[in-house]
Amino acid sequence: MTESPISVFERLVDAGPSTATRPTLDTACVLGGSIAGLLAARVLADHARRVVIVERDEVGTEGRSRAGVPQDQQVHSLLPAGRLWIERWLPGFTQEAQDLGAVLASPEQALTCFDGHPQAPGGAHALLGASRPFLESRLRARVLALSNVSTVRSRATGLLYRNDAVSAVRHTTGHGEEVLETDFVVDAMGRSSRLSEWVHSDGYDKPRLERLPSGINYASALFERSTQAEDLPVACSLVVYSPPYPAGGTGVAAVNAIEDDKWLALLVGFGEDRPGASVEDFRAVCEELPPIYREAARGASAREVVTYRQADSRRRGFTGLGRFPARLVSVGDAVASFNPVYGQGMSSAALHASCLSEFLQGDPQLDRQAGEFFQLQEVVVDAAWAVSAGGDAVRLDTENGVEVPEEVRQQRWALQQVIGATVVDGSIAKAFNNVSFMLRHPLTLADPLLLERAVAANQTALTGGATP
Ligand SMILES: Cc1cc2nc3c(=O)[nH]c(=O)nc-3n(C[C@H](O)[C@H](O)[C@H](O)COP(=O)(O)OP(=O)(O)OC[C@H]3O[C@@H](n4cnc5c(N)ncnc54)[C@H](O)[C@@H]3O)c2cc1C
Structure with missing residues (x-):
């Protein structure tokens, strides 16, 4: 009997680290050292003698914003599924983050409102408030502390093959091209990954690309916070208005208490609505939102408002391809990047890593294309896509009278x-x-x-x- 998507999904959410004691791979290579790449590297560390992350940006463990992740100054909420999974694989992650100033909002400190009405208390999930660079840097510190994981600063430029399986990665450090021999490759190069183009120009099938317009305008502002996290009545909040409500057409707003005694606040508009492009505009909109937004925005501004526009949600289909190289998979935004207001990206990346773990623990046929991996991953992508694209389709159909x-x-x-x-x-x-x-x-x-x-x-x- 075919397992239902509900049961596959729950199995992946509950998956734990491998119990295997002998590596089945020699060198595994991860292209892209952001959230998805780091989590994949954590999984691979249980299955490979060594794991090399190829990342084109200079990255450290200081938690700085960087060019390769242009969205990283925007509010990023780590959903409970993502945090639970990270915690299972990197035990103590949450406490370490808190020790460095991240805020674990209790269920009582979380406020969600729909059209001005607060959600009824619904479950006991704590939410970790931190900036995106902070989360990534803490993950990197933990993953690079594993003795068999290292990182190379270089730009991946293509793949080499032997018997229709990937056998090496081409990359350039700026001093000419180098070749890294490998027996397994994970593409974690984000939404703009060129992997599909590479394999296609090498004679393989190109994964199907699906796009759904989303037309989202983000504006995030950073304010000083004077109240200690434990004394806050609300430490994290999401409010949704349908149709958009206050000044400038705010469809969604969020505010999180984060590290360094800051508030990171977000206003989202759709289409032509771009709320809060300056600190003054931002504060004016927050005056019309629930009291915690007003309180946060009255703190001293810690930087200019940063805006970001995302035109579409995208997914690439890797199942059912006739000809695709073996020993090659793709994870994170490189496979699917959603409407960000649903906050699914990092947790999806965590679940893709869970798919990778299940695949590698299942005695895979490594010299065939990784069909079992892509089928598991499709369950996760379908689930996230149903929420994100489903919500967007309702909005777009209503706007266009469909x-x-x-x-x-x-x-x-x-x-x-x-x-x-x-x-x-x-x-x-x-x-x-x-x-x-x-x-x-x-x-x-x-x-x-x-x-x-x-x-x-x-x-x-x-x-x-x-x-x-
Ligand atoms: C505005 C916005 C808000 C968001 N909010 C949330 C949220 O609240 N919660 C949430 O969970 N998610 C959110 N997301 C999604 C989240 O940012 C991503 O899902 C998350 O960063 C995981 O992405 P990734 O690791 O797959 O790719 P990315 O973070 O995009 O990283 C790709 C990496 O690959 C590297 N790279 C690219 N090309 C090469 C190459 N050729 N060689 C070597 N390295 C390369 C880049 O430098 C980068 O480090 C949001 C996204 C946006 C756009």
Whole structure:
């Protein structure tokens, strides 16, 4: 019997490190040393004699912003699935981050609102507040502390093959091209990875590229925080407005207490709406949001507002390719990069690493294309895509007046019932959060009993009664 996506997904979320004692690979090479590359390197360290990360930027463990990750000054929320998985693979990660100033917001310190209504308490997940460079630097410190993992500053430029399997990576350090012999390659070169073009020009099939317009405008601002994290009534918050509500058309706003006694705050607009491009504009919008946004934005500004526009969500399809090199996989944004407001990227990268671990522990046929890996990964990508692209499709269809088929209309109505009920019913908030935190598969929300409860909760709320 074929395993359901729900069960595959849960297995991957719960996966732990390998118990294998003998490496099956000699040299494994990871292209790109950001979040996805570092997590893949952690997995490979259990299976290879040595792991070499090829990263074109100068990277250290200081947590600085860098050119290769242009989004890194924007608010980044690490979902509970991503944090749990990192913790399982790098035990003590959360405590170390806290010791260096990151803020672990308790469930009581997390505020989520839909159209001005706070979500009912829904589950006991703590959320780690930190900047993206800080998270990456802490991961790097832990992964490079493994005795068999090292990093080379160089730009990967292509692959070499033997018997239709990758056998070496070409890379350039600026002093000419070098060749690194390897017996397994992981592409973690992010959204703009050139891997598809490389393999295609080498005579292999090109993975299918799918794009969905998202037209997202981010603006993140950094403010000084004078209140200690443990004394904050709210240390992390997400608010969503549909349609966009306050000044400048804010669709989503977020604020996180982070390291160095700072608040990192975010305003998001869609299409032509670009809220908060200057500190003054930013503060003006925050005045109209829940009190914690006002409080954060009244702190001294610690840098100019940084904006970022993302035109589309993208995914590349690696399953069902007729001809594709063996000993080669792709992870993280190189495979799929979503509408960032759903905060799925880093947790997806963690789950891709989990797929890699399961693949390598399963006695894989390394001289054939890594079909089993790509099938597992597709379950994770489909799940994240359903949440991100599903939400965008509703917004775009509504904006463009698109008539959708009856079946789609009913699915969207059902999801609206569930989302609506999260503000009045804690058990529905918990089911919804488990999906949005990537702990459970989105199909778990398609449960008729959950829908029945959501409809009843919404009706009770409308008539002013209490939810059973
Ligand atoms: C505006 C915005 C906000 C986001 N917010 C969130 C959030 O709240 N939560 C969340 O989980 N995710 C978020 N994401 C997604 C998140 O940034 C990524 O998913 C995450 O960084 C993992 O990406 P990655 O490691 O796959 O790729 P990247 O972080 O893009 O890194 C790719 C790496 O590859 C290197 N590289 C590229 N080409 C080469 C080459 N030829 N040779 C060697 N090295 C190379 C680059 O220098 C870089 O280090 C957001 C994204 C955006 C755009």
